[in-house]
Amino acid sequence: MEKVTLKLGGITCPSCLQKIEGAMHQISGVQDAKVLFNASKLKATIDPSQTSAQALADAVTKLGYTVASSKTQEV
Amino acid sequence: MFIQQHKYQLMVAGGIATLLGLAAHQWLAGPIGAILLIIGTVLAGAPIALNAWAALRVKVISIELLVTIAVVGALIIGEYNEGAIVTFLFLFGDWLESKSLAKTRSAIQDLATALPSTVKKLTAAGSLVDTPVDDLAVGDTIQLATGTTAPVDGHVLGGTGLVDESRITGEPEERRKVAGDDVYSGSTVTNGSLQLQVKQVGDDTVYGQIIDLVEEAQDAQSPVASFIQRFAKWYTPLVLVIALIVGLVTRDARLAITILVLGCPGALVIGAPVTNVVGIGTGAKQGLLLKGGDVASTLNQIDTMVFDKTGTLTAGRTSVQSVQWFVNEDARQKWLGRIAAIEQQSAHPLGQALITYAQDHDAEIPTVKEELQVIPGQGVTAGTIAVGNAKLMAAQNVTMPSLGASTASLVYIANGTQLIARFAITDPIRPQAKEAIAALRQQGVHQLIMLSGDTPEAAARIGAEIGLDEARGGLLPADKTAYIKALQAKGRKVAFVGDGINDSPSLAQADVGIAMGSGTDVAMDAADVILMNNNLPTLNRLLTLARKMTANVTENITIAVGTVALLLLGLIIGLVTMGSGMLVHEVSILLVIANALRLRHISSRKAKNLTPVNFSQAQMADNHHESN
Numbered sequence: 001m002e003k004v005t006l007k008l009g010g011i012t013c014p015s016c017l018q019k020i021e022g023a024m025h026q027i028s029g030v031q032d033a034k035v036l037f038n039a040s041k042l043k044a045t046i047d048p049s050q051t052s053a054q055a056l057a058d059a060v061t062k063l064g065y066t067v068a069s070s071k072t073q074e075v
Numbered sequence: 076m077f078i079q080q081h082k083y084q085l086m087v088a089g090g091i092a093t094l095l096g097l098a099a100h101q102w103l104a105g106p107i108g109a110i111l112l113i114i115g116t117v118l119a120g121a122p123i124a125l126n127a128w129a130a131l132r133v134k135v136i137s138i139e140l141l142v143t144i145a146v147v148g149a150l151i152i153g154e155y156n157e158g159a160i161v162t163f164l165f166l167f168g169d170w171l172e173s174k175s176l177a178k179t180r181s182a183i184q185d186l187a188t189a190l191p192s193t194v195k196k197l198t199a200a201g202s203l204v205d206t207p208v209d210d211l212a213v214g215d216t217i218q219l220a221t222g223t224t225a226p227v228d229g230h231v232l233g234g235t236g237l238v239d240e241s242r243i244t245g246e247p248e249e250r251r252k253v254a255g256d257d258v259y260s261g262s263t264v265t266n267g268s269l270q271l272q273v274k275q276v277g278d279d280t281v282y283g284q285i286i287d288l289v290e291e292a293q294d295a296q297s298p299v300a301s302f303i304q305r306f307a308k309w310y311t312p313l314v315l316v317i318a319l320i321v322g323l324v325t326r327d328a329r330l331a332i333t334i335l336v337l338g339c340p341g342a343l344v345i346g347a348p349v350t351n352v353v354g355i356g357t358g359a360k361q362g363l364l365l366k367g368g369d370v371a372s373t374l375n376q377i378d379t380m381v382f383d384k385t386g387t388l389t390a391g392r393t394s395v396q397s398v399q400w401f402v403n404e405d406a407r408q409k410w411l412g413r414i415a416a417i418e419q420q421s422a423h424p425l426g427q428a429l430i431t432y433a434q435d436h437d438a439e440i441p442t443v444k445e446e447l448q449v450i451p452g453q454g455v456t457a458g459t460i461a462v463g464n465a466k467l468m469a470a471q472n473v474t475m476p477s478l479g480a481s482t483a484s485l486v487y488i489a490n491g492t493q494l495i496a497r498f499a500i501t502d503p504i505r506p507q508a509k510e511a512i513a514a515l516r517q518q519g520v521h522q523l524i525m526l527s528g529d530t531p532e533a534a535a536r537i538g539a540e541i542g543l544d545e546a547r548g549g550l551l552p553a554d555k556t557a558y559i560k561a562l563q564a565k566g567r568k569v570a571f572v573g574d575g576i577n578d579s580p581s582l583a584q585a586d587v588g589i590a591m592g593s594g595t596d597v598a599m600d601a602a603d604v605i606l607m608n609n610n611l612p613t614l615n616r617l618l619t620l621a622r623k624m625t626a627n628v629t630e631n632i633t634i635a636v637g638t639v640a641l642l643l644l645g646l647i648i649g650l651v652t653m654g655s656g657m658l659v660h661e662v663s664i665l666l667v668i669a670n671a672l673r674l675r676h677i678s679s680r681k682a683k684n685l686t687p688v689n690f691s692q693a694q695m696a697d698n699h700h701e702s703n
Contacts, residue, residue, distance in 0.1 A: 005278075018135060038180055038352050039290035064079065064129075073278065 001031065001075045004053040006042040008035075009066035023059050027051050045075065082122035086166035089119030093159040100156060112155035119162035120146050136312045138339045144315070145335040149653065152328050160654035161336060168661030172345075175668040179349055182356025182675070183289050189242060189261060190226045190282065194219075197270070208276075215273045224263045228280045229271030231256045236267025243281060244608035245362025261285075288605075289359045292367050293352045314338030330646075337642045337656045342663040346631030349671040354624035357675050362607035363617050370603045372628070373587050374621035376568045379522040380515060380614075381559060383573035383581065387591060388525060388541060388611070389502040393425055395432040396483050397499045401476070410495055411438035414488055417457050420447050425486055428500045454486075461489045468494070502533075508541050511611035518618045522567065526555045556580045572614065589617070620677055627674055631667040638663035 008020075017035040020042060024033035029050025034043050044056060057067045078085065096111030120143070127139035142165050149158035196206035197216040208226040211217065216232060219225055237249045242261040249265055252258055258271055261282035277283055314335065322331030351368030358365050365371060382388055400407055415433035418426035419440070433440060445457035453470065454463015461471045465487065468475060473489040483499040512523055524545045527534040531548030538546025550558070555571075559581055562569050571578070571585035582588030582601040590602035591609050606613050642659055645651035651659075 019129065019132075036290050036294045038293040039183065041290065071277075 002046050002048045002053075003073045003075050004042075004044045004046055004056055005071045005073075006044075006053070006057055006060060007068040007070070008040045008042055008060065009068045019063060020060060020065065023063055024056065027055060027059060030056070078121050078125055082166060083170055085118050085122055086163065086170065089115045089117075089159070090163045090167070091115075092118060093156075093163050096159060097156060109155050112159040113150065115159040116146060116150060116155070116162050119159070119166050123162060123165060136315065138311060141311065141314060141335045141339060145332040145653065148328060148332040148335075152332075154329065154332075154653070157653040161657045164654070164657045164661055168657075168664060171661070171665055172668065175665065175672070176349070178672060179353045179668065180293075180356065182353070182360050183286065183293065186242070186261075186282075186286055186289070186359060189224060191224055192226075194223070194226055211273055211276050213273050213276060217271050217273060219258075219264045219269045219271060221264055221266055221268065225258050225260050225271065227260050227271075227273045228275035228282075229258050229273050231258060231269055232272050233270040234268045236264045236269045238269075239263045239265050241362075243285065243362065245360070245613070246608045246610065285359065285364065285607075288364055288366070289355060292355050292365055311338070333646060333651070333653050333656060336653045337639075337646060337651065337660070339657075339660055342635035342638055342660070342667050343632070345664060346635050346667045347628045349668055350624055350627040350631055350674065353671045353674045354620060354627070357677055358617075358620050361616060361620075363613065363620060364605040364607065365620075366603050366605075368624070368628075370587060371621040371624040373568070374570065374604070374618060375625040377520055377570045377587060377618075379524065379562055379567040379569045380520045381555070381562070381569060381571045381581075381585070382523075382525045382543075383555065383571065383578050384525075384527045384529065387572055387574065387609075388508050388537060389504050393428040393484075393500050393502050395428050395498050396501045396503070398432075399478065399497045401494050401496060407496075408436070408438050410488065411436055412440045413460065414462060415440045416443070417445050417447065417455060417460065417462055420445060421449065421455050423455075425484060425500050429486065429498060432498075459491045461487075463487065504537060504540060505611055508611050511615055512541050512543065514612070514615045515618070518615065518622075520570075520618070526550050526558055552578055552580060556584050559584050589614070620674075623674055623677055627671060630670055634663055634667050634670065 017037055020035050021033050024030050024042070024044055029047040031045040031047065033045075033056075035041070036043065042056070042060065046052070046056070053070050053072045057070055060067055092111050092115035096108050096113075096115055098108075099111055100108030123139050123146075124143045127137055127143045130137035131140060142161065146158045146162055149155070149161070191208065193205045193207050194211065195203040195218040196211065197218060198204050203218050206217075211227055217227070217229065219236070221236070231252050231254050233254055235251065235253045238252050238258060239247075239249050240259065240262040241247050242263075243259050252269060257274070258269065259282065260275075260280040275281070275283075278287060315338075318331045318334040318338065321334055322328055325331075347368065351371070354371060355365050355368070402410065411433040415430045415438060418429045430440075445460075448456045450456065450463065450467060450470075453467035454461060456462075456467075456471075461467055461473070464485065465475075468487045468489055471489055471492065473487070473492050473494050475494060478497060483501040486498040486500060488495040488498070515523060522545075523543045525534060525538055525543050525547070527537075527546065527548045528550055529548050534546040534548030537543075547558075555578065559569050559571060563584075563586070569585045570587040570589055571581045572589045572591050573582055574591065579601040582590060582603075587604060588602045589604045589606060591606040591613075604617060606617065638659060642651055642656055646656075
């Protein structure tokens with residue numbers, strides 16, 4: 001398991017959260033995804049054999065949001 | 076998404092078109108005014124409509140959707156000026172909100188940006204190289220010069236320096252750190268220079284954990300907030316339905332679209348969360364970490380506070396309270412040294428107090444090993460010298476003069492049968508303990524109890540001295556949990572103040588678990604509140620913050636509900652139009668944000684702000700250090 005933290009740019013509406021979280025759960029290998037509205041961060045637990053932080057970042061970008069930085073940590 | 080990225084430029088363009096349109100409408104005949112107004116509506120309305128669509132795709136009926144329908148309706152029935160004004164005001168309000176919301180997040184932002192991005196690392200070759208903090212690994216050695224903030228947790232290997240830990244503990248006092256001490260990320264060297272061995276990096280550091288915890292807490296929904304969130308989820312579609320019904324029944328399209336605009340739940344949705352964000356951020360800056368907005372409201376109801384042990388209320392460190400000497404003044408210094416030398420070999424807890432006392436009095440401690448004989452329950456002997464309690468003195472046939480009784484622990488020193496000195500050793504009560512306890516009573520905590528593992532006598536003594544209602548001794552952790560349960564069964568709202576190490580069950584059992592003074596164990600799951608310093612007045616500050624946060628939420632909900640009521644009233648008597656309704660709405664949103672921001676000014680005892688990290692200065696100080 002890996003813990004992925006993406007710092008996002010430009011989350012202004014609470015409905016963005018649902019959009020992003022929904023998209024994350026559609027990626028196989030994502031165990032748990034949570035968007036922190038006030039901190040503009042996405043925190044997810046992933047199975048590194050199935051997906052990667054980059055795949056998550058790509059999905060976020062596709063929705064029209066920017067990813068400022070990305071961090072991965074073994075759990 | 077060009078339109079989304081430029082929505083504020085579109086807002087300005089739309090605003091200008093609207094203004095020109097309104098002027099043309101007033102003074103020029105013909106369709107020019109109407110055309111300008113339509114242009115204004117489309118310019119400012121495009122980003123709103125797009126947002127509404129995006130939300131709709133994830134099955135969310137958003138405020139933007141209400142506004143979009145209202146504006147389209149306004150265009151259809153020819154209310155061009157109303158439509159243009161509403162779209163402009165909506166975007167303008169959105170812009171002001173984002174600006175002021177950024178301010179509500181400033182506390183955590185300050186925390187997050189306080190750490191430097193590079194640090195001087197000692198290489199294998201022995202030179203100092205600027206290294207990105209992200210590249211540091213556990214075990215590396217780094218050098219912190221005056222003015223530098225530690226980006227990692229570490230262990231001091233060498234050097235000495237005054238360190239400001241106020242970002243972590245909220246306490247302004249600086250601490251001197253020497254080899255063997257721990258330095259936490261986020262603390263700043265204000266004077267001197269330290270060499271650290273890296274112990275934790277990144278999110279594992281104390282500071283990283285604090286930021287993590289605060290971020291999670293700010294997003295954690297309090298029951299009030301989550302109720303409103305759920306309410307808003309149904310409320311927005313409900314407004315849509317009501318507007319539709321009203322429109323169909325009255326056949327008044329104008330009334331129907333006005334209801335759509337007035338129905339926006341803006342201030343209500345934002346009221347509670349915005350208070351929590353500001354309150355939790357403000358607390359974090361003072362070393363009070365709340366795990367969510369609901370903790371504040373529970374804290375506000377606390378009527379009973381239970382302290383987990385004497386160490387919470389006392390210094391937790393025994394020290395010599397008084398000494399009675401029975402030898403000449405010039406011989407005392409030498410005796411202090413010998414006593415300390417003996418105690419350095421024994422591991423008795425009272426011994427440390429004697430060693431510290433000797434050091435404080437500059438006694439020379441001989442390094443020669445003494446032949447020690449430990450007599451359990453009595454003390455130690457070294458040759459003819461005996462150090463221990465009255466029982467030991469009796470066993471050694473020491474001639475005892477009649478001495479006054481004392482509640483402190485007594486240690487006697489004898490040489491042969493001659494008494495040398497009597498030391499009274501206690502664990503002193505923390506400074507300000509009495510005042511803090513009295514202040515807690517004034518803050519509504521009527522019952523103050525100490526549950527201690529100490530002897531019942533020691534517990535009772537401290538309880539009486541500080542002014543507690545009850546002080547029980549000889550308790551095990553499980554007894555404490557049971558005691559809290561019993562209090563709760565009587566209807567009490569209990570806060571438990573513990574050090575968080577072995578009292579997790581009690582922390583979890585209490586209505587609010589407050590972990591105090593363990594200082595750096597931020598990842599405490601059982602606690603609802605973590606106090607980064609162990610000064611007792613911090614508890615008073617915590618209650619003040621909780622009270623202000625709770626009041627603030629109530630105020631914000633009052634503002635929001637009051638606004639809706641006013642607008643409804645205005646609608647009924649025909650005073651409110653779409654445009655003015657939107658204006659009132661936006662004003663109410665800004666009002667609740669401004670109200671929440673007042674929490675930033677809760678008085679903190681923080682005497683001064685940290686000087687910003689200054690690398691040029693750090694460089695200079697470093698060179699200076701090396702030339703020494």
